[in-house]
Amino acid sequence: MSITITDVTYSFKAKPVLSAINLTLNPGFNVLLGPNGAGKSTLLSLLTGQRTLQQGNITFADYDITQETRAIMGQLGVVFQQTTLDLDLTVLQNLTYFGALHGLSAALVLERITPVLTQLALIERLHDRVRSLNEGHRRRVEIARCMIHLPQYLLLDEATVGLDVDSRKLIIEHIRAIVASQKLTVLWTTHLMDEVLEQDPLFILNQGKLIEQGLCQSLLLKHQQSSVFDLYRALTQPQGLL
Amino acid sequence: MNAYLICFWAILQREVLRFFQQRSRLLSALVRPLLWLVVFAAGFRSALGVSIMPPYESYILYQEYIVPGLCAMIILFNSMQTSLSMVYDREMGSMKILLMSPIPKSFLLLSKLIAAACLSLLQVVIFLLLANLVDVEIPWWGFIYAIPSVFLSAFFLGALGLILSNFIKQLENFAGVMNFVIFPMFFLSSALYPLWKIQESSLWLYWICQYNPFTYCVEMIRFALYGQTNIQASMVVLSCVLVCGWVAVGTFKPKK
CATH class of the missing domain: 3.40.50.300 (P-loop containing nucleotide triphosphate hydrolases)
Known part of the structure; x- marks a missing residue:
């Protein structure tokens, strides 16, 4: 896939x-x-x-x-950079609303979402309005939401930006665990280098161009850099700034 | 349950929940027409005499005359506020979630319009019940008879609101457009004065009111509240529903 x-x-x-x-x-x-x-x-x-x-x-x-957008949408889970939750609804209402947009009943959504919310330490907040949640919790709700319809593909756009260390760690570990167990195709966009592991396929975009792609460890060897941060700096910053 | 039915039900539930959670919207939806009925109509009662005209079979008080217009006003405001919520959803990003649905966009939009129509109906019923307290007596069967008229008007005005929301990029701009749409539509119609009275004072104003589709919403509801059907008004509103519905779905812009 x-x-x-x-x-x-x-x-x-x-x-x-x-x-x-x-x-x-x-x-x-x-x-x-x-x-x-x-x-x-x-x-x-x-x-x-x-x-x-x-x-x-x-x-x-x-x-x-361009031809089969609807079929793709049924298999796609997305977390956008900007929060897309309805602040006036509760966590559960947001999740069941999203599930319903994919034709899933509230009972099925609850059944699927309970273990995920437990893992993300959100189960206690199920009936709280999203407005009362902090940014980290809102992100967790969005992570849980993007899995409701059992997608084959996950796209996460800077899903951890602005979060504290614990929230970032929880979210990224959760996604990596899902990838390992369910063999999903995940695209994780970020500018936070510590989120990249050496075994990850890495794509580096700069000024609208894909300037490098390959396994992270291979790219480190190719460019003779010791860390992702150094590799990133070497590839994206003009020579004069280095 | 069918996926489409689940989806429709969720959109309806969300609109109803949001309506009841936004207390100021709920309150203004009821207070606005009541102010018109109690304050405005009481003041104009002695100044304006309304002669016998269909669907009324005897002389009526001015309060009774403006009730159908106020019902239409409720629908107009609610429909425009639904469009406002589309602009809000687009600005806040929750529209993206709607677009991620594998269910066709036309069905999602139709569900939104039906949900808005249900909210309009609910507000109209509450308003009519409250109007009874100030001695405006609408026959109980008029409530039942008016349901299709309220729905049809709500569909037309909701679709019009959706078209407008396509041209609005920010919430702030929407307020201005509301002033240029809601108030002219309401005042240049038969909601507050019968058309023959407007004709007596200004012929050009009369023709504007005649060509204002909102006039036909008001007249359709007026007749329906008394168990009658105004065929001409119903046909005009139905045509507007079809045209505006088609344009609204065809030109819908989900992105900023």
């Missing part, structure tokens, strides 16, 4: 945002790294159908995003 991005170019008001992106995301925990404004969120919005492709092609296994 791979995601294939072929020759994707995207411009916004004549300004190029993505240039000829080619990459394949295989099952596992794929990391998309890039500075602010690199085009990570734009790429994700193309993958989620929030923006329309201008050039190139995106396929999820055999499904073409």
Whole structure:
């Protein structure tokens, strides 16, 4: 169940945002790294159908995003950079609403979500309004929500930005555990280097271009860098700033 | 249960929950028409005489005359506020979640419109019950007869609101548009004065009111409340539902 991005170019008001992106995301925990404004969120919005492709092609296994959007949406779990929860509803109401948008009954949602919420230490907050939750808890709700319909693909756009260390650790460990047990294809976009492990497939985006891709440890060897941070700096910052 | 039914039910539940949780919206939805009925109508009661005209079979008090217009006003405000919630959802990001659904967007929009129509109906019923307390007597069967008219009007005005929401990028702009849409639609209609009275004072104003589709919502509801059908008004509103519904679904812009 791979995601294939072929020759994707995207411009916004004549300004190029993505240039000829080619990459394949295989099952596992794929990391998309890039500075602010690199085009990570734009790429994700193309993958989620929030923006329309201008050039190139995106396929999820055999499904073409321009032709079979609805079929893809049924298999796609997403956590957006900006929170998308309804603040006036409770955690449970938010989750059952999302489940219903995928045709799932409230009973089924509750059955599926109870163990996830327990793992994410949220079960006690099930009937609290989202407005009363802190940012870390809201993120956890969104992580739980994106799994309700048992997706094959997970796209997470800077899901841990702005969270404390404990929340970040809990979320990233939870996602990695899911990937290991369910063989999902995950795209994790971030600019936080400590979230990348050496065995992760790594994609580095800078100024709308995919400047490097491969296994993290292979890229470290290739560029003779000792850490992901050094590798990232060497590839994304102009020589004069190093 | 069918996936579509589950989805529709969830959208309806969400709209109802949000409505009752937003206390100021709930309160203003009831206080606004009551103020018009109790304060405005009482003041104009002696100034405005309403002669016998269909569907009324005898002279009526001005309070009784404006009740159908106020019902339509409730629907107008509620429909526009539903569109406002679409702008809010778009701005706050929750629209993205709607777009992640594998269920067709046209069905999701239709569900939203039905949910808004149900809320309009609920508010109209509460208002009519309260109107009874100030001696405006609507026959009980008028409540039943008016349900399709309220739904049809709510669909038309909801679809119109959706079209408007496509052109609005920020919540702040929506308030301005509401002033340019809601108030002209309401005042340039037969909601507050019969059209023959407007014709007496200004012919051009009369023609504007005649071409205002909201006038037909008001008249359709007015006749329905007394167990009658205004065929012309119903046909105009039905046409507006079809045209605006088609345009609203076709031009719906889920993104900012």
